[in-house]
Amino acid sequence: MSDFGFTTQIVHQDHLAHREHGAIFQPIHPSTEFAYATAEDLAAVFQGRQAGFTYGRTGTPTTAALEAKITAMEKGIGTVCFATGMAALNAIFFALLRQGDHLVASKYVFGNTNSLLLTLGSLGVEITLVDATDASQVEAAIRPNTRMVFVETIANPGTQVADLKAIGDLCQTRKLVYVVDSTLSSPYLRRGRDFGASLVINSLSKHISGHGNALGGAVTQTGLYDWTHFPNIYEQYHKGESNTWGLLQIKKKGLRDMGGTLSSDVAHRIAAGAETMxxxxxxxxxxxxxxxxxxxxxxxxxxxxxxxxxxxxxxxxxxxxxxxxxxxxxxxxxxxxxxxxxxxxxxxxxxxxxxxxxxxxxxxxxxxxxxxxxxxxxxxxxxxxxxxxxxxxxxxxxxxxxxxxxxxxxxxxx
Missing domain, CATH: 3.90.1150.10 (Aspartate Aminotransferase, domain 1)
Structure with missing residues (x-):
């Protein structure tokens, strides 16, 4: 459906991709467990050699349908959904950063994000806050142990607009993971990949859902970053193309281990709300x-x-x-x-x-x-x-x- 316009693609994503009983919407799958005909199939799904679902904490067919919709919005290569936007942020930071790493972040960030950065700093990750409206300040803050740069497209509540493209070019040159929170602009105004983002965060509770009746968050991998340059990917996640390794580790360490699971019922509400974004x-x-x-x-x-x-x-x-x-x-x-x-x-x-x-x-x-x-x-x-x-x-x-x-x-x- 990549040849269709933004709204056409969202509205028709479910019924063209999955015609279960001709349903226009992806059905709500409330099951927490998924059984297989053979033990070999069960093992293959657990090991990632076969498509399927293992346990509701790591996803259901309903959350997978929403993830496909967000991936299409962002023109990425994969998405993992979470119970909240803050859960998505936590998953990125705690799944990918380690004690002694350095993170450069905008000083104009959402209050709860600022609180999270303080927690991250107390656990041994070095944090430098800069004026992200000026890419030269980001460049000046980079150290040998810098692993990641984090910015918001439009800051909350001061509405500062980060120098997104210049920072993306800088991160590409320095081979740094570039995380862009697109919550306030949404993929409708501009996609994070257009600025060179490695990972894009969306709080699904906001413009994508839009109706004030659902909490959710998402991390989308754009495919622009080669994770062979990132030293913190565990050996067991060196699977498939190297531009997919980061999201795999976020799903395993950030979703499976931390448990910030988006329920099928809420995923369905978000997916329906997204149609009119x-x-x-x-x-x-x-x-x-x-x-x-x-x-x-x-x-x-x-x-x-x-x-x-x-x-x-x-x-x-x-x-x-x-x-x-x-x-x-x-x-x-x-x-x-x-x-x-x-x-x-x-x-x-x-x-x-x-x-x-x-x-x-x-x-x-x-x-x-x-x-x-x-x-x-x-x-x-x-x-x-x-x-x-x-x-x-x-x-x-x-x-x-x-x-x-x-x-x-x-x-x-x-």
Whole structure:
């Protein structure tokens, strides 16, 4: 189906690839165990010599169908799904890195990812955080023991856009594993492989699922990296083409051993939600640009962080990378005299909730919620003031969204 367009391929992936009873959707397989006619077949599946399923913790036909769909979206060579996006991140770091290794990561990362990096550092992996909007900072941080570079396409919540292509070229030259978290842009705006990514992460809970009713994460292998250059692949996973070894180790050590399993029921919901991703993303991006344009002109707003605005530091880069669609996330800094809680309490359409990529517009005070544990000094380094609102724009009617935020700002107590 590679000759079809993005949405056509997703919508028809299940019934063209697997016509069990003519079902349009891949059926939900709740079984945790899978039996075989002979012991030889069972052994062959366990050893990877024969296709099949061994135990529900490492996958089912339903999760496999979703993995095929994500692989098609990213034009990769394989995907492993997990119970959450954070489980996918954990699987990469803990399956591939060892004590004494060095990881270069963007300093503009999601709060829970930052917490995970701190944990990784406490276990003996050296971490260097850099401004990933400048590839030269990544290059300057590389050491002889550097194994991996990790960035997000669009940062949460500051919306910084990493120098993705230049970092990819650098990693290719240095033979480093390049991990790109595409959650905020989604494969619809741009695929990670276009930037030279070795591995692409998607939080399936966000734009791909879109309905706020499923948690999931995925790691996709692009096939661009030759894992013979990576010293941490165990000998037993030197199977098949060398560009597949990394994902095999992630599945064995990161999914099987750690147990962050995506259930068949949830995989089915994500797969169904994914069918309308392109339609939702077009509407979300359109709404976000309109809202950002209005908010930046409001007298009670000091600054709006949104890549679609000409005032954004990486606006031209974002336009080049994402083709005029800039995602649904923005950061809005209220002027110091505005009571941030009173402003939020006046909202009637937007929901006060912590999530991204939903059909509904969601908003929260970042410093008081998702970044509270960081403390004021770390928040200041990331540019998150007490009046910083994180807004994930949904698919509502544009006039309703603009009217809602405008009236809340006008009514907020000073």
């Amino acid at each position: 392109a339609l939702r993303m077009d509407r979300i991006c359109s709404n976000a640009l309109a809202l950002a344009t209005v908010l930046q002109a409001h007298p009670r707003v000091s600054r709006v962080h949104y890549p679609g605005l000409a005032s954004h530091a990486q606006h031209e880069r974002a336009t080049e990378f994402f083709g005029g669609l800039y995602g649904g996330l923005m950061g809005v800094e209220l002027k110091p005299e505005v009571d941030v809680f009173d402003c939020l309490n006046h909202l009637k359409v937007a929901a006060l909730a912590t999530h991204l990529g939903d059909n509904r517009t969601l908003v929260l005070p970042a410093a008081h919620t998702i970044y509270y544990e960081m403390g004021p000094e770390r928040r200041a380094l990331m540019g998150i003031s007490d009046g910083f609102l994180r807004i994930s724009v949904g698919i509502e009617d544009e006039p309703d969204l603009i009217g809602d935020f405008t009236q809340a700002l006008d009514a907020a107590r000073a």
